[in-house]
Amino acid sequence: MFTPTGEIVAAARESGSGVGAFNVITIEHAEAVVTGAENAGRPVVLQISENAVRFHHGRLAPIAAAARSIAESSSVPVGLHLDHVVSDELFDQAAACGFGSVMYDASLLAYEQNVAATAAAVRRGHERGLWVESELGEIGGKDGAHAPGVRTDPAEAAAYVAATGVDALAVAVGSSHAMATRTARLDHDLIARLRDAVGVPLVLHGSSGVPDDELRAAVRAGMVKINIGTALNKAFTAAVRETLAADPKLTDPRRYLTSARDAMAETVTAALLLLAQPVTP
Ligand code: G3H
Ligand code: ZN
Numbered sequence: 001m002f003t004p005t006g007e008i009v010a011a012a013r014e015s016g017s018g019v020g021a022f023n024v025i026t027i028e029h030a031e032a033v034v035t036g037a038e039n040a041g042r043p044v045v046l047q048i049s050e051n052a053v054r055f056h057h058g059r060l061a062p063i064a065a066a067a068r069s070i071a072e073s074s075s076v077p078v079g080l081h082l083d084h085v086v087s088d089e090l091f092d093q094a095a096a097c098g099f100g101s102v103m104y105d106a107s108l109l110a111y112e113q114n115v116a117a118t119a120a121a122v123r124r125g126h127e128r129g130l131w132v133e134s135e136l137g138e139i140g141g142k143d144g145a146h147a148p149g150v151r152t153d154p155a156e157a158a159a160y161v162a163a164t165g166v167d168a169l170a171v172a173v174g175s176s177h178a179m180a181t182r183t184a185r186l187d188h189d190l191i192a193r194l195r196d197a198v199g200v201p202l203v204l205h206g207s208s209g210v211p212d213d214e215l216r217a218a219v220r221a222g223m224v225k226i227n228i229g230t231a232l233n234k235a236f237t238a239a240v241r242e243t244l245a246a247d248p249k250l251t252d253p254r255r256y257l258t259s260a261r262d263a264m265a266e267t268v269t270a271a272l273l274l275l276a277q278p279v280t281p
Contacts, residue, residue, distance in 0.1 A: 002071040005079035005101035006131035006167060008043045009201050009225050018219035018275035021045035021081060021203075022268060023229030025052045028261045030067045032232070034074045035261075036268025042276055043077035044268070045225070046070070047103075049084045060090060060097050068098035081133075083227070091121055095128035103170065103203075107135035111156070118164040126165070133225070136160045137172035139205045151190060154197035161198045168225060169194075170203040173218075178230050179209025186214050188221045195222025203227060208234075212274055219275060226275055232264045239263035 005021075012019040022033045024046050037044035046067045048060075056063050064080070071078035082094045082102040094102045104121040106114040118134045125132040137152030152171040161169055171194050174186040184206070194202055201224040207215065208230035215226065239259040244250060 001074060001077060002068065002098075003043065003077035003079055003100075004131060005045050005081050005225075008045060008077055008079045009131075009168060011043070013201050013224045016219075017277070018215070018224060018226045019043060019045060020268065020272050020275055021047050021079075021083075021225050021227045022232055023052065023083065023227070024048050024063070024067055025055060025233070027063075027066050027070075028257050029232060029236070029264060030070045032261045032264035033268050034070050034076075034078055036265040037076050037078065037272060038074060039265065040269045040272040040276070041076065042272040043079070044272060045079040045081050045101075047081040047083040047227070049229075050082075050086055050090055050105075051084065053090065060093050064097040064099065088121065092124065094125075095130055099130065101131040101133065101167075103133040103135070105135055107138040107170075111136075111160075115160060115163045118160075118166060122165045122167075131167045133168040133170060133203055134164060134166045135170035135205070139170065139172045139175060139177060151187065152194060154190070154193045157194055158197040158199075161200055166200065168201045168203050169198055170205050170227075173204070175204055175206035175210055177206040179206065180230070180234070182209055182211045184209040184211075184214065186210065186218050188217050191218055191221035191223055201225060207231075215274060216277075226271075228271055231267055231271070235263040235267045236260040 024030045030046055053060050071080055080099050082099045084105045085091045086105055106117040122132045150172040173190050175184045203225040204223045205227045207226045207228045240256045243256040243259040
């Protein structure tokens with residue numbers, strides 16, 4: 001069933017577990033994420049990035065409607081989140097297109113401009129009932145170049161959350177977007193200090209590059225929403241390659257898309273079960 005992201009994240013935070021938020025590019029991604037979550041018996045968040053909207057010729061409504069419909073028919077709670085939104089115009093379409101939450105990404109701006117733009121977006125979002133996430137301390141890899149050295153300062157983060165009124169904060173703690181290998185090392189002490197400083201749920205971006213033990217430790221230290229994108233695309237593409245290589249005469253896309261969807265669903269199930277059980281030290 002469709003459930004606002006804020007409710008899913010609040011429940012995960014309360015129980016000390018993490019919730020997976022998976023990036024959706026095609027309808028098969030959305031179907032796979034929900035199947036994977038149902039198989040794990042866990043809530044999940046479907047998220048569509050501004051980049052993915054660009055891929056769909058800049059049209060938010062069709063892919064959002066598909067994802068929302070898939071969320072509504074699910075047997076587990078499924079949130080719908082608009083991710084890495086830079087465009088105010090796109091941000092303002094979110095509520096009408098069925099999203100329960102948005103990540104407003106002003107992290108490329110200088111601190112004061114980030115605060116001003118985010119505070120304005122939060123005001124507009126809250127008027128429409130949206131839960132708003134934003135980012136402080138730019139997390140690397142958004143332009144393909146990894147910058148794992150960047151860190152979010154806890155005192156600045158506390159001031160930022162107070163000044164903007166955001167509902168959740170994405171922080172730079174060692175992860176980086178679009179990593180093809182799972183070799184990122186996180187700063188767990190910093191995660192705990194950020195958790196204590198900001199008072200809103202923390203969000204880990206670039207989680208595909210983070211190994212299982214590091215993800216568990218991150219949830220234990222205070223990360224709640226765990227964003228995963230590249231891992232699904234790796235599973236999708238590897239499955240398509242394998243299916244096509246095994247049958248060079250194949251023409252029906254449903255054959256290789258079925259393999260891709262199954263591979264993504266397995267990835268989702270494994271991640272959600274991992275995040276559900278952050279082991280105690
Ligand atoms: O917002 C989306 C995530 O940060 C996904 O990052 O593709 O590196 O897993 P990833
Ligand atoms: Zn991200």
